[in-house]
Amino acid sequence: MISSEVWWLFVGYTVPMVFSPGPGNTVLATAGGRFGIRGSLPFWMGFEAANVALCILYGFGLGRVLHELPGLHQALRWGGVVYLLYLAWGFFRSSATPGGAHEEPVRLGFGEGLLTVALNPKIHSMIVVMFSQFLDPASAMFVQAAQLTVAFLIVCVVCHFPWIYGGKLILGRFRSERAMRIQGWTFGTCMIAVAGYVAFA
Numbered sequence: 001m002i003s004s005e006v007w008w009l010f011v012g013y014t015v016p017m018v019f020s021p022g023p024g025n026t027v028l029a030t031a032g033g034r035f036g037i038r039g040s041l042p043f044w045m046g047f048e049a050a051n052v053a054l055c056i057l058y059g060f061g062l063g064r065v066l067h068e069l070p071g072l073h074q075a076l077r078w079g080g081v082v083y084l085l086y087l088a089w090g091f092f093r094s095s096a097t098p099g100g101a102h103e104e105p106v107r108l109g110f111g112e113g114l115l116t117v118a119l120n121p122k123i124h125s126m127i128v129v130m131f132s133q134f135l136d137p138a139s140a141m142f143v144q145a146a147q148l149t150v151a152f153l154i155v156c157v158v159c160h161f162p163w164i165y166g167g168k169l170i171l172g173r174f175r176s177e178r179a180m181r182i183q184g185w186t187f188g189t190c191m192i193a194v195a196g197y198v199a200f201a
Contacts, residue, residue: 001139002147010134014152017126019159023084024123026190027116028160030091031108032167040164046113051156052149054117054124059131059145077199079119084195091188127152 002010019025024047031040117123130152135144 002134002136002144006134006136007151010130010148010151011155013133014126014130014155015159018155019162022122023120023195024116025160025163027087027108028163029167030087030190032164033170034167035108036168037164040108040168042110043108043113043116044160044164046110047117047160048113048153048156049110050114050117051123051127052153053114054127055131055145055149055152058124058127059135059149060142077121081195081199083115083119085192088188088192088195091184 028040028044028047031043035043131145131148134148135141
């Protein structure tokens with residue numbers, strides 16, 4: 001069983017890490033602004049399912065083998081950069097299309113949610129550190145890993161919702177063709193900026 005002191009440390013670690021700005025939260029806010037909460041649900045579900053999958057992978061020891069591969073971090077980073085640039089291209093393309101206000105730039109579904117997390121080195125590192133810090137080798141590892149996975153999912157859902165809702169609240173008010181064109185360029189530029197950060201940070 002995980003002690004209450006460890007749970008407080010867990011919350012102190014995970015909440016700032018999950019809630020802080022990054023590639024994933026930027027895309028969640030973008031999805032909220034473009035598709036609303038209901039339209040973002042498939043993407044959000046894929047996003048959280050991938051978080052759980054990584055917790056299972058790293059929490060139950062399989063991640064140690066992958067983490068020791070020297071090229072893994074670089075492959076994830078550059079894969080993430082390419083994916084973010086692909087999203088940016090979709091937003092720019094929708095802005096340049098006549099009548100783009102009525103077209104979805106990139107359909108962000110369950111698979112895109114999985115990819116956004118799978119190609120995000122920040123999330124991989126965060127989960128690896130989480131398990132390395134909060135698993136007690138002297139206690140039942142399976143039970144601890146399962147508890148931390150469920151707790152991490154709860155933190156993710158609670159911390160990601162404000163990003164989606166904030167995107168809907170702020171950006172969802174602007175629905176004219178001109179506003180949608182501006183949003184497309186803004187979202188595309190944000191994706192390029194995040195890709196630059198991921199590439200060179």
